[in-house]
Amino acid sequence: xxxxxxxxxxxxxxxxxxxxxxxxxxxxxxxxxxxxxxxxxxxxxxxxxxxxxxxxxxxxxxxxxxxxxxxxxxxxxxxxxxxxxxxxxxxxxxxxxxxxxxxxxxxxxxxx
Amino acid sequence: xxxxxxxxxxxxxxxxxxxxxxxxxxxxxxxxxxxxxxxxxxxxxxxxxxxxxxxxxxxxxxxxxxxxxxxxxxxxxxxxxxxxxxxxxxxxxxxxxxxxxxxxxxxxxxxx
Numbered sequence: 001x002x003x004x005x006x007x008x009x010x011x012x013x014x015x016x017x018x019x020x021x022x023x024x025x026x027x028x029x030x031x032x033x034x035x036x037x038x039x040x041x042x043x044x045x046x047x048x049x050x051x052x053x054x055x056x057x058x059x060x061x062x063x064x065x066x067x068x069x070x071x072x073x074x075x076x077x078x079x080x081x082x083x084x085x086x087x088x089x090x091x092x093x094x095x096x097x098x099x100x101x102x103x104x105x106x107x108x109x110x111x112x
Numbered sequence: 113x114x115x116x117x118x119x120x121x122x123x124x125x126x127x128x129x130x131x132x133x134x135x136x137x138x139x140x141x142x143x144x145x146x147x148x149x150x151x152x153x154x155x156x157x158x159x160x161x162x163x164x165x166x167x168x169x170x171x172x173x174x175x176x177x178x179x180x181x182x183x184x185x186x187x188x189x190x191x192x193x194x195x196x197x198x199x200x201x202x203x204x205x206x207x208x209x210x211x212x213x214x215x216x217x218x219x220x221x222x223x224x
Contacts, residue, residue, distance in 0.1 A: 033211070042200075042215065043200060045213065045214075048211055055210075056210065058211070099161065099163070101158070101212055102158065103155040103158075104155060
């Protein structure tokens with residue numbers, strides 16, 4: 001069964017460092033998303049991406065965040081200068097446009 | 113008012129019983145409604161989607177939607193200990209790239 005894959009599964013970084021989280025969406029999907037979930041809290045939307053551009057972003061997705069689809073398969077989330085409050089599980093999701101989202105296993109980011 | 117509100121948990125039912133999970137949403141233009149199951153430390157797993165008023169059944173799961181009341185529910189029949197998880201209600205607007213908004217989740221425990 002096709003699945004969304006994410007790397008790394010866990011990353012520990014120092015505050016102020018740049019982090020790149022990677023995702024390989026399901027191959028025939030056209031819509032890509034990043035969500036995050038702070039421990040014990042709800043799943044929050046960060047950004048959606050379609051046709052090589054951002055479709056929608058939340059207020060969480062400030063100038064420290066960026067997304068890219070550099071090679072037609074990977075979909076990346078970059079955090080330029082991490083803060084303690086960026087510690088969370090980051091989920092990539094993809095959709096073929098038929099409404100349903102399929103999530104990857106997540107990347108846990110710990111900022112020290 | 114929260115955009116997506118779920119009945120507060122935790123919810124505990126005996127094995128074999130029916131578990132009832134409820135969700136209300138505030139945006140009347142919402143078109144797509146989803147129930148995800150999330151085990152601790154894992155990613156959300158789609159278990160049901162519903163788009164039109166009425167009931168939709170899939171095995172032991174039944175989703176019910178009432179757009180006039182802005183209400184969606186999930187019934188789990190013959191609950192099993194393996195159903196113990198947090199259930200997330202998610203609501204999506206009318207665009208293909210639109211974000212899904214999640215509720216806080218209801219934690220279900222099925223006791224053997």
